[in-house]
Amino acid sequence: MPRTARKTMSERQLKMLDFIRGYFNDFGIPPSIRDIVTGCKISSTSVADYNLKHLERAGYIRRHKDVSRGIELLGAEGRPRQLVPLLGKIAAGRPIPVPDVDTWKPELAAENVDVPETMIGHRKNVFALKVRGNSMIDALVNDGDIVIMQAANDVENGQMAAVWLKSEKEATLKRVFKQDDGKIRLQPANALMTPMYENAKNVVIQGRVIGVLRKVE
Incomplete structure (x- = not known):
């Protein structure tokens, strides 16, 4: 993060922003306010809420108060951005058939998306996929998001x-859980949907989610 941007935030707010980003990277969902209180050693939820409001006004996050864990990371206005290859669509629902695993290669991308640099950090081999379906809505990933x-x-x-199912030649977006019986549980984030259970030999991990760009209605 550029020094000029850091000057607009207190050390506590910097720590909170880093915690939110790290939590999303680790778990694929935003933290709750209580997670932030615990993780950042803040005295109360009201103090956390005050500082989250500052981060929202500064353009670093957006809050969806009617959604559980409704914190969305943004790039503040005027901050550096990067072009990331958009490699196609990924199913957040039933898997989508795709011709070959090579379709994930960035050099095959027909277009790019503009992504806040803060979302990427120093990571390499970053790419984007457009979401189809609603199986991850409880993780704040909706149909049409990237x-x-x-x-x-x-x-x-x-x-x-992003998971590739070798036998079916299909790809899907799910939370991944490795089981002791050799199966992989592909868990949707939607209470109305049931998990998929796959033999570990049939599952190839293609990439992990590090951020979400929301579809604007």
Whole structure:
């Protein structure tokens, strides 16, 4: 983050912003206010709320008060941005058939998306996918949103990932849980939907979610 941007925030607000970004990277969802209170060692939720309001006014986050964990990371106005290759669509619902795993290669992208530099940081091999379906809505990922991914062949349990199913030649966006019985549970973030259980040999992790660009209605 540029020094000029950091001057607009207190050390506490900087710590909160870094915590929110790290929490999303680790778990694929934003933290709750109580997560922020605990993680940043803040005295109360009202103090956290006050500082979150400052971050929102400064353009670093957007809050959706009617949504649980409704914090969205943004790039503040005028801050550096990067072009990221948009590699196609990913299903947040039923898997979408795609011709070949090579379709994920950035050099094959037909277009790019403009992404806040703060969302990418120093990461390499970053790409974007457009979401189809509503299976991840409880993680604040909706139909038409764009997920920003970092290429990876493994993720921690509970992280949101782009998953390639080899036998079906299909891709889907789900939280990944490795089970002791050799199965992989692909968990939707939608209480109305059931998880998918796949043999670990049939699952290839293509990348993990590091951010979301919301569709503007």
